[in-house]
Amino acid sequence: MAIKIYADAGSNLFKGIIEKRNAEIKIVNMSLTIDERIYNCYEDEIDVDKFSHSFYQKMREGKNINTSQITPYTYLEAFKEDIALGNQIICFVMAKGISGTYNSACIARDTINKEQGKEMVYIVDSATAGFGEGLQAIHASELVKKGLDFNTICYECEKFKFQVRSEFTVGDIKYLIKKGRVSALLAKFINFLRIKFILKGSNKSKIEVAGKVSGRKMAIRRLAETCIAKIKNPDKQTVYISHCDVYDDALSLKNYLVDHGVKNVEIYFYDLITGSHIGPDSLALFYVGDNRD
Secondary structure (H helix, E strand, O other): OOEEEEEEHHHOOOHHHHHHOOOOEEEEOOEEEEOOEEEEOOOOOOOHHHHHHHHHHHHHOOOOEEEOOOOHHHHHHHHHHHHHOOOEEEEEEOOOOOOOHHHHHHHHHHHHHHHHOOOOEEEEEOOOOOHHHHHHHHHHHHHHHOOOOHHHHHHHHHHHHHHEEEEEEOOOOHHHHHOOOOOHHHHHHHHHHOEEEEEEEOOOOOEEEEEEEEOHHHHHHHHHHHHHHHEOOOOOOEEEEEEOOOHHHHHHHHHHHHHOOOOEEEEEEOOHHHHHHHOOOOEEEEEEEOOOO
């Protein structure tokens, strides 16, 4: 019997990233619909960078884009092979405050645990998304390699998740309007004044406003300064920057961090699921601190 780590497609853990970290993590796929064509984000063989650039450009052009919520059946199908082998599963999912995927995972968990008569599946509400979730899955994979038992790993993961900080700024407020986070009238006022929100994954498993600044450059600067102030052991961890087709801004953010003592910074495209909700030109930073305050 072994312990297997899973994460959903909102974790930003593309195949190349998992391989680079030498992590053993399985991804539960989600589909993406672009003008009625369906893409399986982690199953279709795609060039991530090329596809992502095209994807965010299509968002700028106003193409019709939708994402699918993972169903309980999809989780059951994803887990069944490991359960048949007697393996226990720890699965990380996007914040329950922003996605119904958590509820689907819990239904699958309850079904399996009841059938098996013991705890075989544990679901971790990452209380964030993107690399915020991905960092937690990578951490769990490392704990498995250390030989910790199932219950200990679950306990450590619940503690660790609120040390993972997720902070970002969006390119255009209109994508938040679509999700009902701000009114259209307020958005026009915000855009007129060039106000940029700094947003974060909160302890309540939701997205919260962490601050607001005037202009894009100040938003990038605020992201960097917050990281420098809050990061734990900056010389011993990897900081992840994800972007929605704004590589130059991501590189500017990385250079600022490196110049201020943050040694290991990696840049990737935002995962397509989360990125489709926050929109092109968004920029995010993920790292480990003491807490999310």
